[in-house]
Amino acid sequence: MRPPAEHVHWLFAAGFLFLGLCLLARAVVGVEVWDVRARRAYLWPGLLFAMGLAMWPVMVFFTNSAIHMLAHGSWAQALMLAGAAHLGLARGKLTSAYWRLTLPFAMVVSGTALLIHEQNGWLWSRSAFVHHAAGWTVIVGALFPLLATFLPRRSTLHVGFALTVLVLAVIIFSTRDVAPVFGHLSSDAGTSRR
């Protein structure tokens, strides 16, 4: 009953797509309007926390290698930390704006995990390329929440963060276990899927 790896990627992509749409809407209307309803204020950090939780079964059931376990484990912790910190900020239990730095931290950890747990060459297969593209997207995109911590009124930074998450969703939706990328697939990869 364990889902194939690519299906897990697609489910996470759906989560990122919903998260990205929420963040984009939040950037468009402004944080004040978004936070009018408590359930909305908790929605995106709650989703982030839930995706961190969901990363644990991925770590447990997809033990391709030690580096996979370490990457997914650190990733789960970083996502849960960022989600929990922003839930605390939304609830008012945490007051220091520096707790927002947990988000760029989680993104750098996530990006690094994406890069190191798929070590094959970029064009070995689509899966390898997608993981590298996603890793660098997340690491570069971490600049948006990092700068937004110090410039919270700059709406372009919030839009940039939302678009980063949406681009990430598109990248993850395009993953396949074994498929060519840019017309190339290693002969060692196995039978290709479309």
Add this chain to the structure above:
Amino acid sequence: MHDRLADTPRPRGAVRLVLSLGPATVVAGVVWALIQPYRVTLLNPHGESFWWLAVEPPLLVVVVGIAFHFAVARGLVSDLLETDRSSPSRR
């Protein structure tokens, strides 16, 4: 009833954008299904396992668009218009 404040530039543009996100996502999913119909296993099932029938990327995109529109966007637009109506700086 015609809402004068809803016609001011900021809420009008923001409302249109927020209300277009969900439908645009649904359209993206449908276009994807048309371009790559083999991604929708339900169209031509051949004894695939549960996951191949339950998790189909274009359909996931459509479901996310619908969920966002009805669970988030419509309430958000109501609050945006309400906030602008009660904000003195907008009058």
